[in-house]
Amino acid sequence: xxxxxxxxxxxxxxxxxxxxxxxxxxxxxxxxxxxxxxxxxxxxxxxxxxxxxxxxxxxxxxxxxxxxxxxxxxxxxxxxxxxxxxxxxxxxxxxxxxxxxxxxxxxxxxxxxxxxxxxxxxxxxxxxxxxxxxxxxxxxxxxxxxxxxxxxxxxxxxxxxxxxxxxxxxxxxxxxxxxxxxxxxxxxxxxxxxxxxxxxxxxxxxxxxxxxxxxxxxxxxxxxxxxxxxxxxxxxxxxxxxxxxxxxxxxxxxxxxxxxxxxxxxxxxxxxxxxxxxxxxxxxxxxxxxxxxxxxxxxxxxxxxxxxxxxxxxxxxxxxx
Amino acid sequence: xxxxxxxxxxxxxxxxxxxxxxxxxxxxxxxxxxxxxxxxxxxxxxxxxxxxxxxxxxxxxxxxxxxxxxxxxxxxxxxxxxxxxxxxxxxxxxxxxxxxxxxxxxxxxxxxxxxxxxxxxxxxxxxxxxxxxxxxxxxxxxxxxxxxxxxxxxxxxxxxxxxxxxxxxxxxxxxxxxxxxxxxxxxxxxxxxxxxxxxxxxxxxxxxxxxxxxxxxxxxxxxxxxxxxxxxxxxxxxxxxxxxxxxxxxxxxxxxxxxxxxxxxxxxxxxxxxxxxxxxxxxxxxxxxxxxxxxxxxxxxxxxxxxxxxxxxxxxxxxxxxxxxxxxxxxxxxxxxxxxxxxxxxxxxxxxxxxxxxxxxxxxxxxxxxxxxxxxxxxxxxxxxxxxxxxxxxxxxxxxxxxxxxxxxxxxxxxxxxxxxxxxxxxxxxxxxxxxxxxxxxxxxxxxxxxxxxxxxxxxxxxxxxxxxxxxxxxxxxxxxxxxxxxxxxxxxxxxxxxxxxxxxxxxxxxxxxxxxxxxxxxxxxxxxxxxxxxxxxxx
Numbered sequence: 001x002x003x004x005x006x007x008x009x010x011x012x013x014x015x016x017x018x019x020x021x022x023x024x025x026x027x028x029x030x031x032x033x034x035x036x037x038x039x040x041x042x043x044x045x046x047x048x049x050x051x052x053x054x055x056x057x058x059x060x061x062x063x064x065x066x067x068x069x070x071x072x073x074x075x076x077x078x079x080x081x082x083x084x085x086x087x088x089x090x091x092x093x094x095x096x097x098x099x100x101x102x103x104x105x106x107x108x109x110x111x112x113x114x115x116x117x118x119x120x121x122x123x124x125x126x127x128x129x130x131x132x133x134x135x136x137x138x139x140x141x142x143x144x145x146x147x148x149x150x151x152x153x154x155x156x157x158x159x160x161x162x163x164x165x166x167x168x169x170x171x172x173x174x175x176x177x178x179x180x181x182x183x184x185x186x187x188x189x190x191x192x193x194x195x196x197x198x199x200x201x202x203x204x205x206x207x208x209x210x211x212x213x214x215x216x217x218x219x220x221x222x223x224x225x226x227x228x229x230x231x232x233x234x235x236x237x238x239x240x241x242x243x244x245x246x247x248x249x250x251x252x253x254x255x256x257x258x259x260x261x262x263x264x265x266x267x268x269x270x271x272x273x274x275x276x277x278x279x280x281x282x283x284x285x286x287x288x289x290x291x292x293x294x295x296x297x298x299x300x301x302x303x304x305x306x307x308x309x310x311x312x313x314x315x316x317x318x319x320x321x
Numbered sequence: 322x323x324x325x326x327x328x329x330x331x332x333x334x335x336x337x338x339x340x341x342x343x344x345x346x347x348x349x350x351x352x353x354x355x356x357x358x359x360x361x362x363x364x365x366x367x368x369x370x371x372x373x374x375x376x377x378x379x380x381x382x383x384x385x386x387x388x389x390x391x392x393x394x395x396x397x398x399x400x401x402x403x404x405x406x407x408x409x410x411x412x413x414x415x416x417x418x419x420x421x422x423x424x425x426x427x428x429x430x431x432x433x434x435x436x437x438x439x440x441x442x443x444x445x446x447x448x449x450x451x452x453x454x455x456x457x458x459x460x461x462x463x464x465x466x467x468x469x470x471x472x473x474x475x476x477x478x479x480x481x482x483x484x485x486x487x488x489x490x491x492x493x494x495x496x497x498x499x500x501x502x503x504x505x506x507x508x509x510x511x512x513x514x515x516x517x518x519x520x521x522x523x524x525x526x527x528x529x530x531x532x533x534x535x536x537x538x539x540x541x542x543x544x545x546x547x548x549x550x551x552x553x554x555x556x557x558x559x560x561x562x563x564x565x566x567x568x569x570x571x572x573x574x575x576x577x578x579x580x581x582x583x584x585x586x587x588x589x590x591x592x593x594x595x596x597x598x599x600x601x602x603x604x605x606x607x608x609x610x611x612x613x614x615x616x617x618x619x620x621x622x623x624x625x626x627x628x629x630x631x632x633x634x635x636x637x638x639x640x641x642x643x644x645x646x647x648x649x650x651x652x653x654x655x656x657x658x659x660x661x662x663x664x665x666x667x668x669x670x671x672x673x674x675x676x677x678x679x680x681x682x683x684x685x686x687x688x689x690x691x692x693x694x695x696x697x698x699x700x701x702x703x704x705x706x707x708x709x710x711x712x713x714x715x716x717x718x719x720x721x722x723x724x725x726x727x728x729x730x731x732x733x734x735x736x737x738x739x740x741x742x743x744x745x746x747x748x749x750x751x752x753x754x755x756x757x758x759x760x761x762x763x764x765x766x767x768x769x770x771x772x773x774x775x776x777x778x779x780x781x782x783x784x785x786x787x788x789x790x791x792x793x794x795x796x797x798x799x800x801x802x803x804x805x806x807x808x809x810x811x812x813x814x815x816x817x818x819x820x821x822x823x824x825x826x827x828x829x830x831x832x833x834x835x836x837x838x839x840x841x842x843x844x845x846x847x848x849x850x851x852x853x854x855x856x857x858x859x860x861x
Contacts, residue, residue, distance in 0.1 A: 065427050066450040066681055156543070156605035157622070175608055176551075176816065263551025263608060264805075264812050282421045284799060285445055287428060 059292040065285065072288075079292035088276065096272040099182055099253040104246045106186040111197030112239065116231065118198065119205045131202075134195030142256045145188055149261075150175070153184075176265040185257060185270075200242065201235055208234035240312045248305035251297040273297060372693055373407045377423055377433040379415040380491075380675065380749045381630065386412065387741035396709055396747045404697055412746045415439070415675070427451060432680035435694040437491055437749065441800060443676040444793060447487045453684030456486040458691050466703035467492070470757060471673075478789040478851065479673055488676035492702060494752035498632035499668040500658040500778045501559065502643070504624045507534035518663040519563045519592075525661075526601045529624035535651070545596070546603035546623045548611040553808035554815060557614070557627035560592040562662055568669040571786045576858045577845045582807055582831055590814045590821030597815070607812065619646035621654065625661075629668075634658075635774050638766040658777050669786040677750075701750040704758050710747040711755075712762070713737055726755060727763040790851045792844045798836050806835045 526544025
């Protein structure tokens, strides 16, 4: 409704620029409550997202807590040089990208599948029940999830390890196994977030025009045909949107999770950019280097978002903007 | 109507701006100082202006500790009245997380006025200029009581640069309560004698694993467990000591020995692998996060554990001790301290590890805060402060007759022990050692059984590992990184190579690529500066 109003009241007549200006104010005034509602949101972004950006300056400083941003010496690109010269750099990037990629691929499909399955459920109570149960793990912290995984997989007392040992199949030690570490991250992430991810697709499914289904039935389409020709195209935009958003965070492989699951035997496959930044920034107080890594991460993220958006548009989707 | 709405909009915007303004820096300290000067200025001119103090403290006794509400907190009240301050004290169990939290506060520009930090961490704070020079504030005249706990010589040796006073030693317990503990009832059941050397110990622990000591018909017990925290091979393993390594550092044949990176660690690794192969060691030892290993002991799953300093493991009088928790599940459970090896020295006497630091911000902008904070520290280390922060209020929680302090157990348990053990927060400034101040504690909760246990643990042979000195790695080298690589190699040898045979090669990598030789050559130099008469050989 607001959009319709706006369209009507912004006449594009250069001759009537004065009246145009007045009309602009009138529109503004008429929609003042909507603008007011925007203020908290804008203030939030300004305060917590844009203002802290000034802090990226310390990426170019030998930052000292006592001297602060104004007093710390400028060092140009030195911090970035430290990062790129670090022998750990490429393994870190490799681990981060791989874990992220596995998670993006591994997570998107289960989200959609769960949403599609729930969409086909006829009984309302059953649907709510399944939704509640699958949504639940999203609220658990990673510390608790780690505790659960530990009680299943710990080499000595874990439920599964004990079962395997008692069955005579030998001793398993999955939590310190380099081959199993990344799959374990993906699996636990799927377990924790699928219920939440499905909600977005359920919303998208609910917004598909029912007449399309009716028309498809008239044309003789069965359930699978409807799914293929109506449902999936109906949620394609949301799917692409989620993909772009996730690709933007490709260097965020999930600090909370990895930090807790990491141990000395899986550093080589599990140490990611964020755990490194934590060690550098918070344990060694080298905030300049840590911030430089953050800036690098953001730049890569931005490139990926722009790239993914362009790609999405190219293959016929709508993209983000 | 329109006007009303307009007013509402402005009100909303104003509220928002106020919210934003609140997130600005804290200037409360000065504000309250002004406010109070007016109140007290008239009749009590001697009383100094009220100050707001922020402290951050930590030690090992602060797990599960919570301060009571302000009206119950008689220590806070005593301090605030005596020194005319508003004391805000942050507390947490000592460790990596504490320092991460502290670092976050420092990075956020809200450095506590006085804080406690670990030895290595305090070096970093001093290098970065976060900790202030205390030469002017911290002297035998300004803190007379403190010097009953720590000597001037120790303090001087503890400084990073001679002649510059940047960190004070947090008074610490001299004796250590390191001990292994064993299930005496399992020994009895399997008719075994307490082990006295490594071979006997291996045999006993094998029996604990294979002989079904808990009698449930299942092979579900292990001889030994530890908590590697997913990182390292802890000192819990008696193999360290069995190969002659006492704790972390020592001096042998006029040379500094860094125990965990010595060439002879190969023997330690081989013997640990041997135990693992024999099935003696709980396979969770590496991933266990402390205190998971003590939990397993309490659950009756293992027969031997180690504790580097917690003296309560086998005590009856502490409700949460391993002994009491084990007894709740198995009435026969009987944990006893044991020294299962035949080596002359078991552990080292404690060395100062935590420092009291004062933030530069406070020292430069409000030196009065530093002065007042240190006055409070001195009071906390005095007899009055010690008694209040360890045993509560006189007459209520304890009675004092001469030098004998008798704990009123009922009141103490109700108001303090069962109310979150909160006195520990203020008690961090002094160890629980009344004898330092010439007093003796009579605590009726400590039974004959417990007294015997404490005596045994205190009596285990210990030595002073190094002369009083603070070892500082050369500029630009991070000791934490070195230790991390070291631990990775230990773990790799044990769990991947399943042998110590590659250790010499790993060690060489540690010494060269990770700069071990530079670090320990520097340490030797620093030790020689203190050991004037008897010089150490160069580190090899």
